[in-house]
Amino acid sequence: MSVSTNATLAPAWIAVDWGSSNLRAWALDADDRVIAEASAPRGMLGLAPEAFEGALLEVIGDWLAPAAGSRPTEVLVCGMAGARQGWVEAAYLPLDAGATDTLGRLGGRLTPVTTRDARLRVRIVPGLCQHASQDGGEAFDVMRGEETQLFGLVARHPEFSGAVCLPGTHAKWARLEAGRITGFTTFMSGELYQLLSRDSVLKHSLHADDLADAAQHAAYLEGIDIAMATPERLSAELFGIRARDLLDPRLPVGERRGARLGARLSGLVLGLELAGATVTLAPGSRVVLIGAETLCHRYRIALEHRGFTVDEHANADMILAGLGRIHHTTLATP
Amino acid sequence: MSVSTNATLAPAWIAVDWGSSNLRAWALDADDRVIAEASAPRGMLGLAPEAFEGALLEVIGDWLAPAAGSRPTEVLVCGMAGARQGWVEAAYLPLDAGATDTLGRLGGRLTPVTTRDARLRVRIVPGLCQHASQDGGEAFDVMRGEETQLFGLVARHPEFSGAVCLPGTHAKWARLEAGRITGFTTFMSGELYQLLSRDSVLKHSLHADDLADAAQHAAYLEGIDIAMATPERLSAELFGIRARDLLDPRLPVGERRGARLGARLSGLVLGLELAGATVTLAPGSRVVLIGAETLCHRYRIALEHRGFTVDEHANADMILAGLGRIHHTTLATP
Known part of the structure; x- marks a missing residue:
């Protein structure tokens, strides 16, 4: 586990990118400035569902305020932790290539996770799924984690149009028009x-x-x-x-x-x-x-x-921008 | 090991297809009729050089005449046994896409193997290699075993022209013109x-x-x-x-x-x-x-x-036709 900590103050919220192989977390203040970060090779592929909370606490436990009396800390998670084989399944949000803003609806579809530790309030961002179109223009496809990075790009550049590539084991190529995702393709x-x-x-x-x-x-x-x-x-x-x-x-x-x-x-x-x-x-x-x-x-x-x-x-910048946007637009929700 | 034997007579010669994973052998009479066949999962990948003779004898030992006095039995081997990591390296024969008959020269390039058992006279058929041509028409490529099958096809159909495909782990596509190979491509x-x-x-x-x-x-x-x-x-x-x-x-x-x-x-x-x-x-x-x-x-x-x-x-038919042609054209050589 690698930790870089400066958490004399308790964080306003915590951002987590939880992929197949690794877990990365950032503690943020009320202005979304990073006050600590940590990571561990505790990816989804190596964890049974009941082991996720412990793995998370190993990485972020030191950042949490004592439980008694204080509000739980908001932890927003994106990535494979929300897969069916992950912690709790966060159902895919279907991509709507029409006029609606699919990325903008991510924050309304968070999946809450019940934790034993009362200091935590964990919610998982859904992945996106794309159904095959009748005209063959789009094919069946899925992403988990990249939707948050794309939302981060749009948070920084609201009217972005063009091609976005997210290299990796399964590289994603997305097409955006005026800040809205219109389709994507995964390459193995x-x-x-x-x-x-x-x-x-x-x-x-x-x-x-x-x-x-x-x-x-x-x-x-x-x-x-x-x-x-x-x-x-x-x-x-x-x-x-x-x-x-x-x-x-x-x-x-x-x-x-x-x-x-x-x-x-x-x-x-x-x-x-x-x-x-x-x-x-x-x-x-x-x-x-x-x-x-x-x-x-x-x-x-x-x-x-x-x-x-x-x-x-x-990608860390885009994850923080994406989770930050989701965090602030969902603060009011119970 | 699977054996189908009818070897009341000692074979005139023995054909062996020795690949990466398996060894197949046929005992043939003077008219190239199969009088026995056997196989074992003793491929090149699982054998150190010193283990090849023993593996061969496990499969064909029963077919051999007693050593004393009689001539050794001719054993013609094609396939990966002739690779650098095999029994004895049988150097590639370079494909000559010009006028000469590359397949017809296989029999002149056999690699003899020295055996401890005096009942054996083992020789290995070379593979073919193809060098990249200046015009880009051909690319670097190699085959081991398939050349014998192609030669078998030509033995049966001397003026064959057209495309030949040999499916497998590494599929070979060869082009033949009037019984001569002009180029080939391996697909993984x-x-x-x-x-x-x-x-x-x-x-x-x-x-x-x-x-x-x-x-x-x-x-x-x-x-x-x-x-x-x-x-x-x-x-x-x-x-x-x-x-x-x-x-x-x-x-x-x-x-x-x-x-x-x-x-x-x-x-x-x-x-x-x-x-x-x-x-x-x-x-x-x-x-x-x-x-x-x-x-x-x-x-x-x-x-x-x-x-x-x-x-x-x-492929067994083509291997036997190919090794048969090589056997009969090289009988006279010492």
Whole structure:
């Protein structure tokens, strides 16, 4: 557990991003300034329902005022803790691609969690679900956690229109118009990359890459370009990494060989995603990235190489902005 | 180990297909009639180099004549036993896409293996490698085992021209012209399907499918069509299987739900392969399938649905035809 604390005052409320693998929490004052933050590798996948409250208290217990007499502290949670296999299921809010403001309705659909500890008042933000449209324009899809980040983006930029990408194990690409979400698509690229690099025949040919190396950078972009130009050849290009390792006389030896091939694999898998995700975007248009810095950097390199302009936001900022907006609009509710 | 034996006479020679996971052997008389066959799950991946001879003797030992005085029995091996991590490395024969007959040169490039048991005379058929061409028409690629099956096809149909597909973990698509191989491409589809169905988030949504079920058959073909029409959406369609499981009201419950989604996944992954492999084929042209019956059937359904005509050959027949041709053309060599 990592803690950075300055909580001489009890927080006005607590924001929690509770994903599949990790739990992150922030203590905020009445002006939404962060007065403490903490995290632990206690993600939803590793917890039975009855273990969530204890895991949360391990991380935020020190921030809570003594129970007797005082009001409980508001804890707003987004992410996989609200999945069916999580703490308490927070039913998906269906995306309405029509005129209504789906993100603006998140705060009205919070799921309260009954806790043993009276110092807590926990509520979970719903995920979004999207049903397939008759015209095939949208497909079945779901998100949990990213809706809060998108709401944070809209809180900061109320009339935002354009494409937003949230990289990750299951990357989300959302389309926003005048601050309203009109549709989204999930790409399994992150998980695909993990499976291929850790568990497939390719694992013998790979080493961690570093895009600061010019040759690895070039191999990455070659992978991007190939997958975008000929996505139908993807599973052939994947085996081609193994064949190159066996045959290509131009490859260096040792770790640099595996790193070169690793960069190519990363490019191929992300290139397939970009082929699908950018097909409806105008050339040169802007893509907003929300996510972890390292992964966003990898996306930025590819997107800028393909002529797009990129804005980047840290996901912690967007989570706090999104949960903050929900917190303040729901303060009055019982 | 499974054995079917009728070896009252010592075999004239023995054919062995030694893959990553299994070892299959056939005892043949002087007219190449099968007089016994046997197999064992003793593939290359599970054997250290010094364990190969023992594994082979476990399977074919009963077929060998007593050592004293008699000539050793010819054992011709194709497949992964000749890989660098196998028994003895049988260097790849480079594919020459020009005028020369690459498959016809396999018999001249056998790698002899020194055995402790004097009753054996073991030789390993080389795999084929393909170097990237300057014009980008061919890419780096390798095969081990399939070259023998292709040579078997040519032994049976000397002037064969057209596309040949050998389904498997790493499916091979070869182009032959007048009995000569001009190029080939490996698709990792089989391994990709295994990774996705066993190790990814999708595993929770899947059950073994049965294409004899009309709805599963339709889901399979829908996956084929979608991947061929929009290969760039593959990693989105993959996550879509999870989302459908959560949201699609038309899906049945229980095992039939997972089977429907499993059929769709199978279709998506094979459809991506077909998108890449058939892009250069004329509509309605013939595809020869060589492989295991169940898997070939799955390919046949998809290919016929897409308007191709299909010929099917059992891989054992092609291996025996290929090794038989090599055996008889190399009998005279010392």
